[in-house]
Amino acid sequence: xxxxxxxxxxxxxxxxxxxxxxxxxxxxxxxxxxxxxxxxxxxxxxxxxxxxxxxxxxxxxxxxxxxxxxxxxxxxxxxxxxxxxxxxxxxxxxxxxxxxxxxxxxxxxxxxxxxx
Amino acid sequence: xxxxxxxxxxxxxxxxxxxxxxxxxxxxxxxxxxxxxxxxxxxxxxxxxxxxxxxxxxxxxxxxxxxxxxxxxxxxxxxxxxxxxxxxxxxxxxxxxxxxxxxxxxxxxxxx
Numbered sequence: 001x002x003x004x005x006x007x008x009x010x011x012x013x014x015x016x017x018x019x020x021x022x023x024x025x026x027x028x029x030x031x032x033x034x035x036x037x038x039x040x041x042x043x044x045x046x047x048x049x050x051x052x053x054x055x056x057x058x059x060x061x062x063x064x065x066x067x068x069x070x071x072x073x074x075x076x077x078x079x080x081x082x083x084x085x086x087x088x089x090x091x092x093x094x095x096x097x098x099x100x101x102x103x104x105x106x107x108x109x110x111x112x113x114x115x116x
Numbered sequence: 117x118x119x120x121x122x123x124x125x126x127x128x129x130x131x132x133x134x135x136x137x138x139x140x141x142x143x144x145x146x147x148x149x150x151x152x153x154x155x156x157x158x159x160x161x162x163x164x165x166x167x168x169x170x171x172x173x174x175x176x177x178x179x180x181x182x183x184x185x186x187x188x189x190x191x192x193x194x195x196x197x198x199x200x201x202x203x204x205x206x207x208x209x210x211x212x213x214x215x216x217x218x219x220x221x222x223x224x225x226x227x228x
Contacts, residue, residue, distance in 0.1 A: 050217070103212075104176070
């Protein structure tokens with residue numbers, strides 16, 4: 001069974017940093033591109049970032065360009081999202097998804113709150 | 117960025133009746149490889165989204181076959197043949213043809 005488990009969400013002050021993790025199981029992790037998608041409370045879905053299976057190429061939405069860095073450790077079946085210079089508008093549930101083109105599995109999400 | 121516009125934004129349906137949601141794109145979703153990566157997702161309150169349809173009309177086998185997708189280029193439709201109580205929630209279209217990936221605003225479906 002495919003499972004994605006996010007962690008790392010927390011309350012952080014504006015300007016602070018946070019690293020999210022997502023562990024995948026039930027599939028060959030390195031064979032799949034992965035993405036991060038976020039959702040503010042009561043709002044819609046926003047694609048944040050994606051990375052190819054090898055980790056060689058990454059992509060970002062404008063909202064995170066220059067502040068967020070996506071990476072992966074295929075030996076640990078783990079996807080990461082390093083978020084710096086956090087703003088109040090980054091407050092959201094962050095989902096890890098399998099795939100960048102037709103995401104088929106989603107984790108339960110981890111909550112990031114940016115507030116003083 | 118590609119803008120996906122869904123309509124209606126809210127839909128109230130009688131149990132057992134059909135429902136239809138439109139998703140229109142600001143530009144063609146035919147990718148450089150020739151595929152059209154338009155997907156549909158359903159999200160129930162407090163749950164992550166789950167994929168219903170991928171690449172316009174391919175049905176995800178984990179969901180009921182009363183869901184179907186159609187369309188081409190910039191104009192796409194999700195249809196529910198007979199709405200059931202478990203179909204309440206928000207439906208999103210998403211394009212995977214261009215960077216950055218983008219979602220529609222969502223369509224909230226309620227049961228009458």
